[in-house]
Amino acid sequence: MADPFQDVDAAGPEFIRVFSDSMEVRQADPVMEAVVAAYLDRLGPVPPGARIIEIGAGAGAVTRRIAARFPEAGITGFEPSEGFVAEARARAEGIGNLSFTAADGADLPLSAESVDIAVMHTVLTHVTAPEALLAEAFRVLRPGGWLVACDVDFSKAALASFANDPLDACARAFVAEFVTDPHVVGKLRGLMRDAGFALTHFGVDSRVVVTAQQMLPWVEQTARLMESRGQIGTTLADALIAEHDRRAEEGALYGYQAIGTAIARKP
Numbered sequence: 001m002a003d004p005f006q007d008v009d010a011a012g013p014e015f016i017r018v019f020s021d022s023m024e025v026r027q028a029d030p031v032m033e034a035v036v037a038a039y040l041d042r043l044g045p046v047p048p049g050a051r052i053i054e055i056g057a058g059a060g061a062v063t064r065r066i067a068a069r070f071p072e073a074g075i076t077g078f079e080p081s082e083g084f085v086a087e088a089r090a091r092a093e094g095i096g097n098l099s100f101t102a103a104d105g106a107d108l109p110l111s112a113e114s115v116d117i118a119v120m121h122t123v124l125t126h127v128t129a130p131e132a133l134l135a136e137a138f139r140v141l142r143p144g145g146w147l148v149a150c151d152v153d154f155s156k157a158a159l160a161s162f163a164n165d166p167l168d169a170c171a172r173a174f175v176a177e178f179v180t181d182p183h184v185v186g187k188l189r190g191l192m193r194d195a196g197f198a199l200t201h202f203g204v205d206s207r208v209v210v211t212a213q214q215m216l217p218w219v220e221q222t223a224r225l226m227e228s229r230g231q232i233g234t235t236l237a238d239a240l241i242a243e244h245d246r247r248a249e250e251g252a253l254y255g256y257q258a259i260g261t262a263i264a265r266k267p
């Protein structure tokens with residue numbers, strides 16, 4: 001199966017509902033709040049009226065954080081899925097400096113050199129041609145403009161507490177089924193340089209998941225997928241989900257993700 005994040009509308013309304021909520025839960029994780037706050041802080045003073053875009057905004061969890069952090073700026077979230085755009089608009093009601101437009105990151109409806117800051121948050125790991133999105137960001141950014149690319153390093157993601165932990169099979173299945181390039185974080189610096197950007201920061205944060213909800217969709221989605229394919233029965237699918245919840249309740253859950261952030265400027 002191709003990564004459904006490549007064409008979210010084709011994945012259907014249930015996928016949009018589940019992952020709109022899931023991305024909200026992920027962004028509310030204190031580690032993710034700190035990651036976003038830290039990269040926004042690295043952008044230096046942002047002048048009033050600055051134009052900031054998020055490319056691949058999903059249901060807007062990060063776009064709303066950007067709008068709150070820079071109330072004097074105008075923020076637009078570009079997102080190819082009409083379903084996510086509708087969710088993003090509903091969730092951002094009443095926020096004056098924020099709007100959402102349906103557009104692919106490789107073809108933005110913006111003139112050249114019209115943007116001060118572009119953010120790609122957990123997007124490049126879901127595209128087949130990251131070079132095209134970076135080239136388009138380079139086109140629309142003003143000289144001196146900032147690009148932030150923050151992504152999960154899915155190659156390091158795990159749900160294992162011991163060797164051959166059956167719950168870890170769900171983490172590996174999630175990466176295989178819901179991610180396009182699990183190694184993109186390691187490639188970010190080269191991709192940015194090749195697109196013409198000058199790198200100013202690269203760092204990786206650990207995100208340790210020990211509570212319910214944060215990685216539950218990884219187990220639910222993959223267990224049900226394996227069940228729908230007839231690979232496992234309903235009893236095992238239910239048991240994997242129950243095991244996730246048991247560990248969370250008993251303080252034994254141990255999920256791991258590495259979150260990479262690369263920041264660069266257009267010379």
Ligand SMILES: C[S@@+](CC[C@H](N)C(=O)[O-])C[C@H]1O[C@@H](n2cnc3c(N)ncnc32)[C@H](O)[C@@H]1O
Pocket residue numbers: 005006007008023027055056057058059060061062078079080081084103104105106120121122123126127133
């Ligand atoms: C995991 S979601 C992240 C959404 C949001 N940035 C967040 O963190 O809440 C990945 C997003 O990338 C979007 N996406 C996939 N291909 C894209 C492309 N070619 N251009 C722009 N966005 C794309 C998907 O539609 C989806 O909304």
